[in-house]
Amino acid sequence: MDYIFKYIFPFIFLSLYNKTCTLSKHLPKKRLIAESEKRTCTMSNWNGGYDVLESVVQQQPSEKIIVVLAFTLAISVMSATMFNIVLPEIMVEFHLSLSQVSWVTSAYLLIFAVGTVIYGKLADTYKLKNLLTFGLAVFALGSIIGLSAHHYWVVLLGRIFQAVGSAVIPATAAIIPVRYFPQESRGRALGIVMTGGAIGTALGPAIAALVVSLVHWRFLFFMPLLILLTVPYYRKYLTDAPQGKGKMDWLGCGLLAGSAALLLLAITNTSWIQALGCLILLVLFTVRIHSIPEPFIKPNLFKSKRYSLGLTIAFLATGIGYSLPFLSHSC
Structure with a gap:
Protein backbone atom coordinates (compact mmCIF):
# COMPACT_ATOMS: atom_id res chain seq x y z
CA MET A 1 0.00 0.00 0.00
CA ASP A 2 2.82 2.39 0.86
CA TYR A 3 4.47 1.55 -2.48
CA ILE A 4 1.30 2.44 -4.39
CA PHE A 5 0.92 5.79 -2.61
CA LYS A 6 4.55 6.79 -3.01
CA TYR A 7 5.37 5.55 -6.51
CA ILE A 8 2.39 4.47 -8.62
CA PHE A 9 0.11 7.45 -7.86
CA PRO A 10 2.90 10.04 -8.45
CA PHE A 11 3.83 8.34 -11.75
CA ILE A 12 0.24 8.46 -13.03
CA PHE A 13 -0.19 12.07 -11.96
CA LEU A 14 3.07 13.26 -13.48
CA SER A 15 2.24 11.50 -16.77
CA LEU A 16 -1.05 13.35 -16.93
CA TYR A 17 0.70 16.56 -15.94
CA ASN A 18 3.27 16.26 -18.76
CA LYS A 19 0.54 15.52 -21.28
CA THR A 20 -1.28 18.66 -20.17
CA CYS A 21 1.91 20.69 -20.63
CA THR A 22 2.29 19.37 -24.21
CA LEU A 23 -1.26 20.27 -25.12
CA SER A 24 -0.86 23.70 -23.59
CA LYS A 25 1.55 24.71 -26.42
CA HIS A 26 -1.45 24.92 -28.77
CA LEU A 27 -3.56 27.05 -26.42
CA PRO A 28 -4.00 30.86 -26.56
CA LYS A 29 -1.88 32.88 -24.14
CA LYS A 30 -4.72 33.76 -21.74
CA ARG A 31 -5.91 30.21 -21.62
CA LEU A 32 -2.32 29.06 -21.14
CA ILE A 33 -2.04 31.27 -18.06
CA ALA A 34 -5.35 29.92 -16.72
CA GLU A 35 -4.26 26.34 -17.31
CA SER A 36 -0.94 27.06 -15.61
CA GLU A 37 -2.69 28.39 -12.54
CA LYS A 38 -5.02 25.43 -12.60
CA ARG A 39 -2.09 23.01 -12.75
CA THR A 40 -0.42 24.78 -9.84
CA CYS A 41 -3.61 24.52 -7.82
CA THR A 42 -4.01 20.88 -8.79
CA MET A 43 -0.43 20.11 -7.75
CA SER A 44 -1.02 21.78 -4.43
CA ASN A 45 -4.20 19.83 -3.90
CA TRP A 46 -2.44 16.61 -4.87
CA ASN A 47 0.26 17.26 -2.29
CA GLY A 48 -2.44 17.74 0.30
CA GLY A 49 -4.11 14.55 -0.86
CA TYR A 50 -0.83 12.72 -0.54
CA ASP A 51 -0.52 13.99 3.04
CA VAL A 52 -3.97 12.62 3.80
CA LEU A 53 -3.13 9.26 2.25
CA GLU A 54 0.15 9.19 4.14
CA SER A 55 -1.66 9.93 7.40
CA VAL A 56 -4.08 7.09 6.71
CA VAL A 57 -1.19 4.70 6.18
CA GLN A 58 0.42 5.88 9.37
CA GLN A 59 -2.82 5.41 11.30
CA GLN A 60 -3.30 1.83 10.16
CA PRO A 61 -1.12 0.44 12.99
CA SER A 62 -3.22 2.47 15.43
CA GLU A 63 -6.38 0.86 14.07
CA LYS A 64 -4.84 -2.58 14.54
CA ILE A 65 -3.56 -1.88 18.02
CA ILE A 66 -6.92 -0.60 19.27
CA VAL A 67 -8.60 -3.88 18.28
CA VAL A 68 -5.83 -5.87 19.98
CA LEU A 69 -6.21 -3.65 23.04
CA ALA A 70 -9.97 -4.29 23.17
CA PHE A 71 -9.30 -8.05 23.06
CA THR A 72 -6.69 -7.71 25.82
CA LEU A 73 -9.07 -5.75 28.04
CA ALA A 74 -11.82 -8.32 27.46
CA ILE A 75 -9.55 -11.15 28.64
CA SER A 76 -8.46 -9.09 31.64
CA VAL A 77 -12.03 -8.33 32.73
CA MET A 78 -13.05 -11.95 32.16
CA SER A 79 -10.25 -13.04 34.47
CA ALA A 80 -11.63 -10.78 37.18
CA THR A 81 -15.23 -11.97 36.89
CA MET A 82 -14.85 -15.68 36.05
CA PHE A 83 -14.02 -16.72 39.58
CA ASN A 84 -17.20 -15.27 41.07
CA ILE A 85 -19.34 -18.30 40.29
CA VAL A 86 -16.77 -20.84 41.54
CA LEU A 87 -16.24 -19.28 44.96
CA PRO A 88 -18.66 -21.76 46.58
CA GLU A 89 -16.69 -24.69 45.10
CA ILE A 90 -13.39 -23.21 46.28
CA MET A 91 -14.89 -22.68 49.72
CA VAL A 92 -15.99 -26.32 49.97
CA GLU A 93 -12.76 -27.77 48.55
CA PHE A 94 -10.47 -25.88 50.94
CA HIS A 95 -12.91 -25.75 53.91
CA LEU A 96 -13.06 -21.96 54.04
CA SER A 97 -15.51 -19.44 55.44
CA LEU A 98 -17.28 -16.90 53.26
CA SER A 99 -14.98 -14.10 54.38
CA GLN A 100 -11.89 -16.21 53.70
CA VAL A 101 -12.85 -17.32 50.20
CA SER A 102 -13.77 -13.75 49.29
CA TRP A 103 -10.04 -12.96 49.19
CA VAL A 104 -9.86 -14.73 45.82
CA THR A 105 -11.62 -11.72 44.30
CA SER A 106 -10.88 -9.07 46.95
CA ALA A 107 -7.10 -9.46 46.74
CA TYR A 108 -7.27 -9.37 42.95
CA LEU A 109 -9.39 -6.22 42.83
CA LEU A 110 -7.37 -4.41 45.51
CA ILE A 111 -4.06 -4.92 43.70
CA PHE A 112 -5.74 -4.34 40.33
CA ALA A 113 -7.09 -0.93 41.42
CA VAL A 114 -3.87 0.34 43.00
CA GLY A 115 -1.70 -1.15 40.25
CA THR A 116 -3.68 0.63 37.54
CA VAL A 117 -2.73 4.01 38.99
CA ILE A 118 0.90 2.92 39.40
CA TYR A 119 1.21 1.78 35.79
CA GLY A 120 -0.39 5.03 34.67
CA LYS A 121 2.33 6.95 36.49
CA LEU A 122 5.10 4.70 35.16
CA ALA A 123 3.88 5.26 31.59
CA ASP A 124 5.36 8.76 31.81
CA THR A 125 8.81 7.28 32.38
CA TYR A 126 8.86 3.97 30.51
CA LYS A 127 7.73 2.89 27.05
CA LEU A 128 4.23 1.47 26.85
CA LYS A 129 5.36 -1.64 25.00
CA ASN A 130 7.85 -2.45 27.75
CA LEU A 131 5.26 -1.95 30.49
CA LEU A 132 2.78 -4.15 28.62
CA THR A 133 5.37 -6.85 28.01
CA PHE A 134 6.24 -6.93 31.71
CA GLY A 135 2.62 -6.81 32.88
CA LEU A 136 1.35 -9.50 30.52
CA ALA A 137 4.28 -11.77 31.38
CA VAL A 138 3.47 -11.47 35.11
CA PHE A 139 -0.21 -12.03 34.29
CA ALA A 140 0.68 -15.28 32.51
CA LEU A 141 2.96 -16.32 35.38
CA GLY A 142 0.06 -15.95 37.80
CA SER A 143 -2.08 -18.12 35.54
CA ILE A 144 0.56 -20.86 35.51
CA ILE A 145 0.81 -20.74 39.31
CA GLY A 146 -2.97 -20.98 39.61
CA LEU A 147 -3.16 -23.96 37.23
CA SER A 148 -0.85 -25.92 39.53
CA ALA A 149 -2.56 -24.86 42.77
CA HIS A 150 -3.53 -27.60 45.24
CA HIS A 151 -3.57 -25.35 48.30
CA TYR A 152 -5.56 -22.22 48.98
CA TRP A 153 -2.50 -20.04 49.52
CA VAL A 154 -1.22 -21.05 46.07
CA VAL A 155 -4.56 -20.00 44.56
CA LEU A 156 -4.22 -16.62 46.27
CA LEU A 157 -0.62 -16.31 45.10
CA GLY A 158 -1.68 -16.96 41.53
CA ARG A 159 -4.45 -14.36 41.78
CA ILE A 160 -2.04 -11.82 43.24
CA PHE A 161 0.41 -12.28 40.37
CA GLN A 162 -2.47 -12.06 37.91
CA ALA A 163 -3.59 -8.76 39.44
CA VAL A 164 -0.07 -7.31 39.43
CA GLY A 165 0.23 -8.06 35.73
CA SER A 166 -3.29 -7.31 34.50
CA ALA A 167 -3.35 -3.87 36.15
CA VAL A 168 -1.26 -2.61 33.24
CA ILE A 169 -4.15 -3.21 30.82
CA PRO A 170 -6.72 -0.61 31.98
CA ALA A 171 -3.91 1.92 32.47
CA THR A 172 -2.68 1.58 28.88
CA ALA A 173 -6.26 1.30 27.60
CA ALA A 174 -6.76 4.92 28.65
CA ILE A 175 -3.36 6.12 27.40
CA ILE A 176 -3.10 4.53 23.94
CA PRO A 177 -6.18 6.27 22.44
CA VAL A 178 -4.81 9.63 23.61
CA ARG A 179 -1.29 9.10 22.25
CA TYR A 180 -2.10 7.30 19.01
CA PHE A 181 -5.33 8.90 17.83
CA PRO A 182 -6.15 12.49 16.87
CA GLN A 183 -8.68 14.33 18.99
CA GLU A 184 -11.56 13.87 16.53
CA SER A 185 -11.30 10.05 16.62
CA ARG A 186 -10.36 9.44 20.26
CA GLY A 187 -13.98 8.98 21.28
CA ARG A 188 -14.41 6.17 18.78
CA ALA A 189 -11.14 4.54 19.90
CA LEU A 190 -12.15 4.70 23.56
CA GLY A 191 -15.55 3.31 22.62
CA ILE A 192 -13.96 0.28 20.95
CA VAL A 193 -11.78 -0.36 24.00
CA MET A 194 -14.67 -0.01 26.45
CA THR A 195 -16.74 -2.35 24.29
CA GLY A 196 -14.05 -4.96 24.79
CA GLY A 197 -14.30 -4.47 28.55
CA ALA A 198 -18.09 -4.77 28.45
CA ILE A 199 -17.91 -7.95 26.38
CA GLY A 200 -15.45 -9.41 28.88
CA THR A 201 -17.78 -8.58 31.77
CA ALA A 202 -20.71 -10.26 30.02
CA LEU A 203 -18.84 -13.35 28.80
CA GLY A 204 -16.82 -14.00 31.97
CA PRO A 205 -19.51 -15.77 34.05
CA ALA A 206 -20.91 -17.61 31.01
CA ILE A 207 -17.52 -18.97 29.95
CA ALA A 208 -16.69 -19.82 33.57
CA ALA A 209 -19.92 -21.82 33.87
CA LEU A 210 -19.11 -23.69 30.65
CA VAL A 211 -15.55 -24.48 31.74
CA VAL A 212 -16.59 -25.63 35.21
CA SER A 213 -19.26 -27.90 33.73
CA LEU A 214 -16.60 -29.68 31.67
CA VAL A 215 -13.35 -29.56 33.67
CA HIS A 216 -12.01 -28.53 37.07
CA TRP A 217 -12.33 -24.87 38.12
CA ARG A 218 -8.51 -24.51 38.09
CA PHE A 219 -8.68 -24.39 34.30
CA LEU A 220 -10.15 -20.90 34.65
CA PHE A 221 -6.53 -19.86 35.08
CA PHE A 222 -5.83 -21.05 31.54
CA MET A 223 -7.91 -18.37 29.80
CA PRO A 224 -5.52 -15.44 30.55
CA LEU A 225 -2.66 -17.32 28.86
CA LEU A 226 -4.29 -16.40 25.54
CA ILE A 227 -3.25 -12.83 26.25
CA LEU A 228 0.36 -13.73 25.41
CA LEU A 229 -0.70 -13.79 21.75
CA THR A 230 -1.01 -10.01 21.84
CA VAL A 231 2.56 -9.30 22.99
CA PRO A 232 4.13 -9.37 19.48
CA TYR A 233 1.54 -6.85 18.25
CA TYR A 234 2.32 -4.45 21.08
CA ARG A 235 6.06 -4.84 20.51
CA LYS A 236 5.62 -4.09 16.80
CA TYR A 237 3.07 -1.26 16.76
CA LEU A 238 3.69 0.70 19.97
CA THR A 239 6.45 3.11 19.00
CA ASP A 240 5.91 5.95 21.45
CA ALA A 241 8.68 7.37 23.59
CA PRO A 242 8.34 8.18 27.31
CA GLN A 243 6.63 11.53 27.85
CA GLY A 244 8.88 12.62 30.70
CA LYS A 245 10.04 11.69 34.16
CA GLY A 246 7.08 11.88 36.52
Whole structure:
Protein backbone atom coordinates (compact mmCIF):
# COMPACT_ATOMS: atom_id res chain seq x y z
CA MET A 1 0.00 0.00 0.00
CA ASP A 2 2.82 2.39 0.86
CA TYR A 3 4.47 1.55 -2.48
CA ILE A 4 1.30 2.44 -4.39
CA PHE A 5 0.92 5.79 -2.61
CA LYS A 6 4.55 6.79 -3.01
CA TYR A 7 5.37 5.55 -6.51
CA ILE A 8 2.39 4.47 -8.62
CA PHE A 9 0.11 7.45 -7.86
CA PRO A 10 2.90 10.04 -8.45
CA PHE A 11 3.83 8.34 -11.75
CA ILE A 12 0.24 8.46 -13.03
CA PHE A 13 -0.19 12.07 -11.96
CA LEU A 14 3.07 13.26 -13.48
CA SER A 15 2.24 11.50 -16.77
CA LEU A 16 -1.05 13.35 -16.93
CA TYR A 17 0.70 16.56 -15.94
CA ASN A 18 3.27 16.26 -18.76
CA LYS A 19 0.54 15.52 -21.28
CA THR A 20 -1.28 18.66 -20.17
CA CYS A 21 1.91 20.69 -20.63
CA THR A 22 2.29 19.37 -24.21
CA LEU A 23 -1.26 20.27 -25.12
CA SER A 24 -0.86 23.70 -23.59
CA LYS A 25 1.55 24.71 -26.42
CA HIS A 26 -1.45 24.92 -28.77
CA LEU A 27 -3.56 27.05 -26.42
CA PRO A 28 -4.00 30.86 -26.56
CA LYS A 29 -1.88 32.88 -24.14
CA LYS A 30 -4.72 33.76 -21.74
CA ARG A 31 -5.91 30.21 -21.62
CA LEU A 32 -2.32 29.06 -21.14
CA ILE A 33 -2.04 31.27 -18.06
CA ALA A 34 -5.35 29.92 -16.72
CA GLU A 35 -4.26 26.34 -17.31
CA SER A 36 -0.94 27.06 -15.61
CA GLU A 37 -2.69 28.39 -12.54
CA LYS A 38 -5.02 25.43 -12.60
CA ARG A 39 -2.09 23.01 -12.75
CA THR A 40 -0.42 24.78 -9.84
CA CYS A 41 -3.61 24.52 -7.82
CA THR A 42 -4.01 20.88 -8.79
CA MET A 43 -0.43 20.11 -7.75
CA SER A 44 -1.02 21.78 -4.43
CA ASN A 45 -4.20 19.83 -3.90
CA TRP A 46 -2.44 16.61 -4.87
CA ASN A 47 0.26 17.26 -2.29
CA GLY A 48 -2.44 17.74 0.30
CA GLY A 49 -4.11 14.55 -0.86
CA TYR A 50 -0.83 12.72 -0.54
CA ASP A 51 -0.52 13.99 3.04
CA VAL A 52 -3.97 12.62 3.80
CA LEU A 53 -3.13 9.26 2.25
CA GLU A 54 0.15 9.19 4.14
CA SER A 55 -1.66 9.93 7.40
CA VAL A 56 -4.08 7.09 6.71
CA VAL A 57 -1.19 4.70 6.18
CA GLN A 58 0.42 5.88 9.37
CA GLN A 59 -2.82 5.41 11.30
CA GLN A 60 -3.30 1.83 10.16
CA PRO A 61 -1.12 0.44 12.99
CA SER A 62 -3.22 2.47 15.43
CA GLU A 63 -6.38 0.86 14.07
CA LYS A 64 -4.84 -2.58 14.54
CA ILE A 65 -3.56 -1.88 18.02
CA ILE A 66 -6.92 -0.60 19.27
CA VAL A 67 -8.60 -3.88 18.28
CA VAL A 68 -5.83 -5.87 19.98
CA LEU A 69 -6.21 -3.65 23.04
CA ALA A 70 -9.97 -4.29 23.17
CA PHE A 71 -9.30 -8.05 23.06
CA THR A 72 -6.69 -7.71 25.82
CA LEU A 73 -9.07 -5.75 28.04
CA ALA A 74 -11.82 -8.32 27.46
CA ILE A 75 -9.55 -11.15 28.64
CA SER A 76 -8.46 -9.09 31.64
CA VAL A 77 -12.03 -8.33 32.73
CA MET A 78 -13.05 -11.95 32.16
CA SER A 79 -10.25 -13.04 34.47
CA ALA A 80 -11.63 -10.78 37.18
CA THR A 81 -15.23 -11.97 36.89
CA MET A 82 -14.85 -15.68 36.05
CA PHE A 83 -14.02 -16.72 39.58
CA ASN A 84 -17.20 -15.27 41.07
CA ILE A 85 -19.34 -18.30 40.29
CA VAL A 86 -16.77 -20.84 41.54
CA LEU A 87 -16.24 -19.28 44.96
CA PRO A 88 -18.66 -21.76 46.58
CA GLU A 89 -16.69 -24.69 45.10
CA ILE A 90 -13.39 -23.21 46.28
CA MET A 91 -14.89 -22.68 49.72
CA VAL A 92 -15.99 -26.32 49.97
CA GLU A 93 -12.76 -27.77 48.55
CA PHE A 94 -10.47 -25.88 50.94
CA HIS A 95 -12.91 -25.75 53.91
CA LEU A 96 -13.06 -21.96 54.04
CA SER A 97 -15.51 -19.44 55.44
CA LEU A 98 -17.28 -16.90 53.26
CA SER A 99 -14.98 -14.10 54.38
CA GLN A 100 -11.89 -16.21 53.70
CA VAL A 101 -12.85 -17.32 50.20
CA SER A 102 -13.77 -13.75 49.29
CA TRP A 103 -10.04 -12.96 49.19
CA VAL A 104 -9.86 -14.73 45.82
CA THR A 105 -11.62 -11.72 44.30
CA SER A 106 -10.88 -9.07 46.95
CA ALA A 107 -7.10 -9.46 46.74
CA TYR A 108 -7.27 -9.37 42.95
CA LEU A 109 -9.39 -6.22 42.83
CA LEU A 110 -7.37 -4.41 45.51
CA ILE A 111 -4.06 -4.92 43.70
CA PHE A 112 -5.74 -4.34 40.33
CA ALA A 113 -7.09 -0.93 41.42
CA VAL A 114 -3.87 0.34 43.00
CA GLY A 115 -1.70 -1.15 40.25
CA THR A 116 -3.68 0.63 37.54
CA VAL A 117 -2.73 4.01 38.99
CA ILE A 118 0.90 2.92 39.40
CA TYR A 119 1.21 1.78 35.79
CA GLY A 120 -0.39 5.03 34.67
CA LYS A 121 2.33 6.95 36.49
CA LEU A 122 5.10 4.70 35.16
CA ALA A 123 3.88 5.26 31.59
CA ASP A 124 5.36 8.76 31.81
CA THR A 125 8.81 7.28 32.38
CA TYR A 126 8.86 3.97 30.51
CA LYS A 127 7.73 2.89 27.05
CA LEU A 128 4.23 1.47 26.85
CA LYS A 129 5.36 -1.64 25.00
CA ASN A 130 7.85 -2.45 27.75
CA LEU A 131 5.26 -1.95 30.49
CA LEU A 132 2.78 -4.15 28.62
CA THR A 133 5.37 -6.85 28.01
CA PHE A 134 6.24 -6.93 31.71
CA GLY A 135 2.62 -6.81 32.88
CA LEU A 136 1.35 -9.50 30.52
CA ALA A 137 4.28 -11.77 31.38
CA VAL A 138 3.47 -11.47 35.11
CA PHE A 139 -0.21 -12.03 34.29
CA ALA A 140 0.68 -15.28 32.51
CA LEU A 141 2.96 -16.32 35.38
CA GLY A 142 0.06 -15.95 37.80
CA SER A 143 -2.08 -18.12 35.54
CA ILE A 144 0.56 -20.86 35.51
CA ILE A 145 0.81 -20.74 39.31
CA GLY A 146 -2.97 -20.98 39.61
CA LEU A 147 -3.16 -23.96 37.23
CA SER A 148 -0.85 -25.92 39.53
CA ALA A 149 -2.56 -24.86 42.77
CA HIS A 150 -3.53 -27.60 45.24
CA HIS A 151 -3.57 -25.35 48.30
CA TYR A 152 -5.56 -22.22 48.98
CA TRP A 153 -2.50 -20.04 49.52
CA VAL A 154 -1.22 -21.05 46.07
CA VAL A 155 -4.56 -20.00 44.56
CA LEU A 156 -4.22 -16.62 46.27
CA LEU A 157 -0.62 -16.31 45.10
CA GLY A 158 -1.68 -16.96 41.53
CA ARG A 159 -4.45 -14.36 41.78
CA ILE A 160 -2.04 -11.82 43.24
CA PHE A 161 0.41 -12.28 40.37
CA GLN A 162 -2.47 -12.06 37.91
CA ALA A 163 -3.59 -8.76 39.44
CA VAL A 164 -0.07 -7.31 39.43
CA GLY A 165 0.23 -8.06 35.73
CA SER A 166 -3.29 -7.31 34.50
CA ALA A 167 -3.35 -3.87 36.15
CA VAL A 168 -1.26 -2.61 33.24
CA ILE A 169 -4.15 -3.21 30.82
CA PRO A 170 -6.72 -0.61 31.98
CA ALA A 171 -3.91 1.92 32.47
CA THR A 172 -2.68 1.58 28.88
CA ALA A 173 -6.26 1.30 27.60
CA ALA A 174 -6.76 4.92 28.65
CA ILE A 175 -3.36 6.12 27.40
CA ILE A 176 -3.10 4.53 23.94
CA PRO A 177 -6.18 6.27 22.44
CA VAL A 178 -4.81 9.63 23.61
CA ARG A 179 -1.29 9.10 22.25
CA TYR A 180 -2.10 7.30 19.01
CA PHE A 181 -5.33 8.90 17.83
CA PRO A 182 -6.15 12.49 16.87
CA GLN A 183 -8.68 14.33 18.99
CA GLU A 184 -11.56 13.87 16.53
CA SER A 185 -11.30 10.05 16.62
CA ARG A 186 -10.36 9.44 20.26
CA GLY A 187 -13.98 8.98 21.28
CA ARG A 188 -14.41 6.17 18.78
CA ALA A 189 -11.14 4.54 19.90
CA LEU A 190 -12.15 4.70 23.56
CA GLY A 191 -15.55 3.31 22.62
CA ILE A 192 -13.96 0.28 20.95
CA VAL A 193 -11.78 -0.36 24.00
CA MET A 194 -14.67 -0.01 26.45
CA THR A 195 -16.74 -2.35 24.29
CA GLY A 196 -14.05 -4.96 24.79
CA GLY A 197 -14.30 -4.47 28.55
CA ALA A 198 -18.09 -4.77 28.45
CA ILE A 199 -17.91 -7.95 26.38
CA GLY A 200 -15.45 -9.41 28.88
CA THR A 201 -17.78 -8.58 31.77
CA ALA A 202 -20.71 -10.26 30.02
CA LEU A 203 -18.84 -13.35 28.80
CA GLY A 204 -16.82 -14.00 31.97
CA PRO A 205 -19.51 -15.77 34.05
CA ALA A 206 -20.91 -17.61 31.01
CA ILE A 207 -17.52 -18.97 29.95
CA ALA A 208 -16.69 -19.82 33.57
CA ALA A 209 -19.92 -21.82 33.87
CA LEU A 210 -19.11 -23.69 30.65
CA VAL A 211 -15.55 -24.48 31.74
CA VAL A 212 -16.59 -25.63 35.21
CA SER A 213 -19.26 -27.90 33.73
CA LEU A 214 -16.60 -29.68 31.67
CA VAL A 215 -13.35 -29.56 33.67
CA HIS A 216 -12.01 -28.53 37.07
CA TRP A 217 -12.33 -24.87 38.12
CA ARG A 218 -8.51 -24.51 38.09
CA PHE A 219 -8.68 -24.39 34.30
CA LEU A 220 -10.15 -20.90 34.65
CA PHE A 221 -6.53 -19.86 35.08
CA PHE A 222 -5.83 -21.05 31.54
CA MET A 223 -7.91 -18.37 29.80
CA PRO A 224 -5.52 -15.44 30.55
CA LEU A 225 -2.66 -17.32 28.86
CA LEU A 226 -4.29 -16.40 25.54
CA ILE A 227 -3.25 -12.83 26.25
CA LEU A 228 0.36 -13.73 25.41
CA LEU A 229 -0.70 -13.79 21.75
CA THR A 230 -1.01 -10.01 21.84
CA VAL A 231 2.56 -9.30 22.99
CA PRO A 232 4.13 -9.37 19.48
CA TYR A 233 1.54 -6.85 18.25
CA TYR A 234 2.32 -4.45 21.08
CA ARG A 235 6.06 -4.84 20.51
CA LYS A 236 5.62 -4.09 16.80
CA TYR A 237 3.07 -1.26 16.76
CA LEU A 238 3.69 0.70 19.97
CA THR A 239 6.45 3.11 19.00
CA ASP A 240 5.91 5.95 21.45
CA ALA A 241 8.68 7.37 23.59
CA PRO A 242 8.34 8.18 27.31
CA GLN A 243 6.63 11.53 27.85
CA GLY A 244 8.88 12.62 30.70
CA LYS A 245 10.04 11.69 34.16
CA GLY A 246 7.08 11.88 36.52
CA LYS A 247 7.47 11.43 40.26
CA MET A 248 5.81 8.46 41.91
CA ASP A 249 4.28 8.99 45.34
CA TRP A 250 5.18 5.59 46.74
CA LEU A 251 4.30 6.60 50.29
CA GLY A 252 0.82 7.66 49.25
CA CYS A 253 0.44 4.45 47.30
CA GLY A 254 1.43 2.40 50.35
CA LEU A 255 -0.95 4.30 52.64
CA LEU A 256 -3.91 3.76 50.31
CA ALA A 257 -3.16 0.08 49.72
CA GLY A 258 -2.55 -0.47 53.43
CA SER A 259 -5.82 1.16 54.47
CA ALA A 260 -7.80 -0.92 51.94
CA ALA A 261 -6.04 -4.13 53.01
CA LEU A 262 -6.69 -3.43 56.70
CA LEU A 263 -10.35 -2.78 55.93
CA LEU A 264 -10.65 -6.17 54.25
CA LEU A 265 -8.80 -7.85 57.12
CA ALA A 266 -11.04 -6.11 59.66
CA ILE A 267 -14.12 -7.46 57.88
CA THR A 268 -12.62 -10.93 57.48
CA ASN A 269 -11.44 -11.27 61.10
CA THR A 270 -14.10 -9.01 62.71
CA SER A 271 -11.27 -7.03 64.31
CA TRP A 272 -11.78 -3.49 65.62
CA ILE A 273 -8.02 -3.04 65.96
CA GLN A 274 -7.51 -3.57 62.24
CA ALA A 275 -10.46 -1.27 61.54
CA LEU A 276 -8.79 1.43 63.66
CA GLY A 277 -5.53 0.89 61.74
CA CYS A 278 -7.45 1.32 58.48
CA LEU A 279 -8.90 4.63 59.70
CA ILE A 280 -5.47 5.92 60.78
CA LEU A 281 -3.87 5.07 57.44
CA LEU A 282 -6.78 6.64 55.58
CA VAL A 283 -6.35 9.90 57.54
CA LEU A 284 -2.60 9.87 56.84
CA PHE A 285 -3.30 9.28 53.16
CA THR A 286 -5.70 12.23 53.07
CA VAL A 287 -3.10 14.47 54.68
CA ARG A 288 -0.46 13.19 52.28
CA ILE A 289 -2.34 13.93 49.04
CA HIS A 290 -3.09 17.48 50.23
CA SER A 291 0.49 18.27 51.24
CA ILE A 292 2.65 17.39 48.21
CA PRO A 293 2.62 18.79 44.64
CA GLU A 294 2.38 15.38 42.87
CA PRO A 295 0.24 13.09 45.04
CA PHE A 296 -0.69 9.52 44.24
CA ILE A 297 -4.28 10.65 43.64
CA LYS A 298 -5.04 14.29 42.95
CA PRO A 299 -7.72 15.54 45.38
CA ASN A 300 -9.04 17.99 42.76
CA LEU A 301 -10.59 15.04 40.94
CA PHE A 302 -13.23 14.69 43.63
CA LYS A 303 -14.35 18.29 43.19
CA SER A 304 -16.02 17.24 39.94
CA LYS A 305 -19.58 16.18 40.72
CA ARG A 306 -19.79 14.05 37.59
CA TYR A 307 -16.59 12.22 38.41
CA SER A 308 -17.68 11.60 42.02
CA LEU A 309 -21.11 10.40 40.89
CA GLY A 310 -19.58 8.08 38.29
CA LEU A 311 -17.17 6.71 40.89
CA THR A 312 -20.04 6.06 43.32
CA ILE A 313 -22.12 4.29 40.67
CA ALA A 314 -19.15 2.15 39.63
CA PHE A 315 -18.49 1.26 43.28
CA LEU A 316 -22.10 0.21 43.91
CA ALA A 317 -22.39 -1.72 40.63
CA THR A 318 -19.15 -3.60 41.27
CA GLY A 319 -20.15 -4.33 44.87
CA ILE A 320 -23.51 -5.72 43.81
CA GLY A 321 -21.95 -7.83 41.08
CA TYR A 322 -19.37 -9.39 43.36
CA SER A 323 -21.81 -9.96 46.24
CA LEU A 324 -24.25 -12.10 44.22
CA PRO A 325 -22.31 -15.38 44.66
CA PHE A 326 -22.51 -14.98 48.43
CA LEU A 327 -26.27 -14.42 48.29
CA SER A 328 -26.98 -17.50 46.18
CA HIS A 329 -28.46 -20.64 47.70
CA SER A 330 -25.39 -22.66 46.80
CA CYS A 331 -23.47 -20.74 49.46
